[in-house]
Amino acid sequence: MPTDPILVFDGHNDTLLRLYGDPTGQAFEGFFTGGAGGHIDLPSARAGHLGGGLFAIFPPSPREASLSDAMAAAPYALPLPEPLDWAGAARATIEMAAILFRLEARSGGAFRVCRSAAEIEAARAAGAFAAVLHIEGAEAIAADLAMLDVLHAAGLRSLGPVWSRPNIFGHGVPMRFPSSPAIGDGLTEAGKALVRRCNALRILVDLSHLNEAGFDDVARLSDAPLVATHCNAHAVTPHSRNLTDRQLDAIRASGGLVGLNFATGFLRPDGCMNEETGFDAMLRHLDHLLSRLGEDGVALGSDFDGALIPKAIGSAAGLPALLAAMAEAGYGRALVEKIAWGNWLSVLRRTFGA
Template sequence: MTHPPLFFDGHNDTLLHLHLPERGQGRSFFEASELGHIDLPRARAANYAGGLFAIFAPGDGTAEIIETADGYEVPLADAIDTGRANRVTYDVLERLYRLETEADGAVRVVRDTADLTACLADDALAVVVHLEGAEAVEPDLSNLDFLYAAGVRSIGLTWSRPNAFGHGVPYQYPHSPDTGPGLTDAGRDLVRACNDRGIVLDLAHLNEAGFFDVAALSDDPLVVSHTGAFALNETTRSLTDEQLDTVEKSGGVVGITFCVTNIRADADNNPDTAISTFVDHIEYVAARIGVEHVAIGTDFDGATVPDAVGDVTGMPAVFAALGERGFSEEAIRKIAFENWVRVLEETWT
């Protein structure tokens, strides 16, 4: 390719990285840094147009990794209460809107297709507010309209823990995403309510039963923002062929992650991972369900990514690797940008 394509990211944890001093160490989003994976100068250098910026409410303690005979498992994280999730979510939203004000037009929160189009025309970074796990939503959905008014346009039903709406997958290898029961009644209500409002439903971290419950209920394209193909990475966080086929039938999109434990065949948390390992997943999903249904959800600022990528400035090398694998410039544009924008527009209108 003559120059890197415009890039839209299906998932990052940059807002939390900026918010928590133990992660971001107080770094500024407006200054190039060696900390984290995304800031505005690095984003501009990488032709990064925007993405789904996650808000996540951490729980207590650290995950315990238990070695098994053929892999590992991490016990499912404990549920957290709505009040705690609300406090984190509202604090991060406040920080985001301060950042937007300070950016003086260079960073904008996107609420609809017109906002997204305007950002692209003005070369502004487009921020779609995403909740990674619906814990901040009251079980009776009484604050969903408030969250919508505050800019939330995408909600992941679960993270890897249970909540009032469903059950996330524990981290486990080797194991399928078939790890527990499906959606609760409140979860089914949330699916319908998000459809009514044009809120993207993200099925990343959701178990297999919950995934198919959403597929049966939702009228919108199915979205899995950051994941891998189970055929290449036999972890609970990956999608089986049946799940991939279901996304295709809905007109949805699968974002392939850089998280090394979700793309390596051995699921090892090893940054010495080649870009070709990531490309393998893109290639597999594109061959299975079509290039119109595969994209990228980096998990920048939230996971161990290949050293060969490093940070957002490594994206040109990623797109070059796709070209070397035989993807045309048109296909790369779809993977890099167009597929996400299409699904957002179809959901929001």
């Protein structure tokens, strides 16, 4: 493989949640200077050739226990967190959106919030980081969907109806290992209306965290490519958060995509969160995803700043090591470039427009 770097577009991070959780403002400033902890800041992104990604707004559950600690030993079956109230979720969502726009304003053009594939490509050409506004858990949106219209006008282009907790739209899959994702009911009528409205607004509907019945409802309703921004293969690691072969086949039939999740509990055959997880586990999932989805349907969805990731990667700066492992495993440069950047841009162009 040539030595010139391959740029990465990443399907999921929780960096806004990390910045939101630091009232001192040090993490915000550290995003530009580095050294303030976390997986993504501009210096580490430049070092790892991370050129863009979906920045998740995640309204956190109160008193949420550490998932990494709870998933350190298997088997486990964690209870679903309690539903969030609308007012608290709306406040957190607006405050995290403000952090994203303040990053853009503070960056002097080095960090851009993008609303189309063309804007992502323009940011790449300018050497700027291309950020896309995403929501993980739509508790800030009421059944009238008025907030969805407001958020779309502000730049929202990707939305996961649920996190791993219930809301008025549907049911998230609980964290269980070993387990099927077939747990609970499908979308509510409000959830079906949300999917239709997202299609009309050309907002990507993220299947990550939905249970199997909810996945099937989206697959029946949606006229857009089916996308799971940060999921892995259930056939390799039988975790409730991973996708079965039947689900992967439905995604392929729609022209959709799955972003490989770096969270070690979804990668390892034992289902445990353990940073001593090698590239071999990631490659097993990539190989399986490629076998079911084809070369156009696989990308990266790291879960940076939201999960315990392999120590061999460490942060965004470690992405070249993963790409090198892919090359050493026999992935040609053209395939690595598709997984790293091209496949995301293709599905985003087909979902929310050129």
